[in-house]
Amino acid sequence: MTNLIVSRRCNQHCSYCFALDQPGADPSEDYISLDDFDQRLDYLDRSEITQARFLGGEPTLHPQFPELVRRARARGKTIVVFSNGLIPEAALNALEDLSPAECGVVMNCTGPANLRKLTALSRLGTRAQPGCNIYHLGQDLNRYIPLVNESGCKRALRIGLAQPVLGGKNAYLPAKYYNQVGDQVAHFALHAAAEGIKVEFDCGFVRCMFSPDALNQLVEIGADIGWHCSPVIDVDIDGRAFHCFPLAKKYWLELEPQTTAGDLRESFFAQTAVYRQFGIFRECLDCSSFHEKSCSGGCLANIMRYFTIKSFQIVL
Amino acid sequence: MVEEQRGTTVILDNLESAVWKWFALAYSFDDVLDFVQAFLNQPRETVRLRLDEILSKWLSLGLLVVAGAA
Numbered sequence: 348m349t350n351l352i353v354s355r356r357c358n359q360h361c362s363y364c365f366a367l368d369q370p371g372a373d374p375s376e377d378y379i380s381l382d383d384f385d386q387r388l389d390y391l392d393r394s395e396i397t398q399a400r401f402l403g404g405e406p407t408l409h410p411q412f413p414e415l416v417r418r419a420r421a422r423g424k425t426i427v428v429f430s431n432g433l434i435p436e437a438a439l440n441a442l443e444d445l446s447p448a449e450c451g452v453v454m455n456c457t458g459p460a461n462l463r464k465l466t467a468l469s470r471l472g473t474r475a476q477p478g479c480n481i482y483h484l485g486q487d488l489n490r491y492i493p494l495v496n497e498s499g500c501k502r503a504l505r506i507g508l509a510q511p512v513l514g515g516k517n518a519y520l521p522a523k524y525y526n527q528v529g530d531q532v533a534h535f536a537l538h539a540a541a542e543g544i545k546v547e548f549d550c551g552f553v554r555c556m557f558s559p560d561a562l563n564q565l566v567e568i569g570a571d572i573g574w575h576c577s578p579v580i581d582v583d584i585d586g587r588a589f590h591c592f593p594l595a596k597k598y599w600l601e602l603e604p605q606t607t608a609g610d611l612r613e614s615f616f617a618q619t620a621v622y623r624q625f626g627i628f629r630e631c632l633d634c635s636s637f638h639e640k641s642c643s644g645g646c647l648a649n650i651m652r653y654f655t656i657k658s659f660q661i662v663l
Numbered sequence: 664m665v666e667e668q669r670g671t672t673v674i675l676d677n678l679e680s681a682v683w684k685w686f687a688l689a690y691s692f693d694d695v696l697d698f699v700q701a702f703l704n705q706p707r708e709t710v711r712l713r714l715d716e717i718l719s720k721w722l723s724l725g726l727l728v729v730a731g732a733a
Contacts (some may be wrong), residue, residue, distance in 0.1 A: 621670045645694070654665045659687045661718070 348579045349396060349608050350429070351387045351420060353379045354404040355584060359431045361457065362518040363482035363509035365592040378409045379490040379584040381418070386602075387582060388422050399424035402581060405431050410610065412444035416441045433463030439467060443547035445471045451460060453505055454478060456494060457486075468498040481528055482509035482518045488535040495544050504539060506532060507549030510646040514596040522627045522649060529556030533565055540568040540605040548572040551646040554636050576623070576643040580611050590615040593648030625650050666725050673724055678702065679717055 355377045357366070379387070391399060399419035401407075407430055409415060430588055432454040434442075437600060442450055444446065452475040454468055468475050477491055477500065491504050508528070509519040520555045536546040550573040554562065562645060565572065581595070582602055588611050589599040598618050618624075622642060626637050626644020636642040664673045664683070675683050681702065692714075697705045700710045721727040 619666050620673055621667060624672055659689065661686055661690055661692055661727070 348398060348400065349391065349394065349588075349611075350400045350402040350579055351379075351384075351391075352402050352404070352581060352583045353384065353406045353412075354409045356408050357404040357431065358408060358433045359405070361431075361455075361480075363457075363480055364509060365512045365515070365517055366402075376584070377404070378411075379415075381411060381414065383584065383586070384415055384418060386586075388419060389425070390582070390602060390606065390608075391424065392422065394603070395609060397423070397425060398427050400427040400429070400579075402429050402579045405433065407434040407442075410436075412438040413441035413472075416445070417602055420445070420449065428452045429455070430467075431455050432461065432467050434467050439470060442471060442474060445474070447501075450474050451476070454500075455480065456491065457482075460490070460494075465498055467496070467528075468494070468500045473501045476503040476505060478505035478507065478644050480507045480509045481532075482520050484524055484527060488531065489538065492539060492542055492544060496542070498563055502543055503545045503547055505547045505549060508551045508646070510551050510593045510648050511652055512593050513598070513648050513651060515593075519649075522645065525553065525556035525627075530558070530561065533557050533561035536568060536570055537564055546570060550576060551649070553643045553645045555628070555630070555634070574642045575640075576647050578612065578615055580615070590619065591648075593646060594619075597651075619647055622647055622654065625653070664726060668729055669725055671725065673726060679714075682714070 359362075374512070388399070399422075401415070406412065406428055409616055412435075426442070426449060428442065428451070430452055442452060443628045452471055454464065454475050454477050456468075456477040457479045468477065477494055479486070479488070479491060488506075495502055495504065509517070511517065511519040528609075539546050548571065552572050552574065554574060557565065575604055578590045580588050580590070581592060586602045588602045589595040598615055600614060623643070625631065625648075626634070627646070627649045628644070631637045631644040634642070634644075637644050664675050665671075666673070678699070682695060682699065685698055690698070696707070696710060696714060699714055700707055703710055703713070705713075718727065722729070
């Protein structure tokens, strides 16, 4: 998979956001050009990727968003959009024109309830599902159940843990709170399952944040948890491909005319291999799940924070 | 500690971790000697030998290089 960044502009300002918020001096650089987008589609074709995943900023702010969708559909791609839900009318219409089989929207609904988001979720129906990012203790997850019930969207919720951006200053959930959040998430997932809502987990979760009982219950309800750090590559509008947003400032490669997603993943795995020997906790080194590779030990960006490289001189 | 160019990793625990941080904070060798002496509560010459041992280990692991060396 690969996410295509089509807009650096966003109409929200979330403290935990790990997307690069670096609009160029020239406003035209905030959005991908149609020619460059065609090149991204070429990249997806030669990588045999059937999804066109739109990322931002807020991707639907692209002034030619309907045309981007049309071009991706013309290549037979399924459309996936990661949106904050504050979607311009033209973009919303373009998405409504597609069937749920042709299009999926993951709508970030973290934060206070918003009528505009609820309306977009309702209009998109089963094309859309809400998502939330946990970035501090005490976030109320139960409020997403009525949101799903009332909007008539897909009966699923995607949960992510906000991770630190290397070299950035975003808000994120420190690993010391993982156990508390694990209890809360597991309890919520069971509650949601009882309501017929599936909880999907983003990357960065670790097994030890859940009690053994909670882990068994999550397995029983068919929770799909990303225990592995297997990067979904992001490609920025300037043609830089990076491992993922949290590591964007450290690991990136230019997208060359022949590059495939497989090439990029191989390079990024090689570059990060040295850090993959560790986990977010000291205990990972003695953990059987970590050694058996059934748990990657958490987000690499979180792990790498412990390895701040400082150059210094010792004068004897 | 990760030495990225060689792809090696070293775990610095306890005293070694503290010594690394003190040097990274630009304390002089003599300052660090004082800190380690306070930390270990041992005679200065014993502490100097311990510090020499740590620096030699870091040199052999490639975490430190001698300035001007090829």
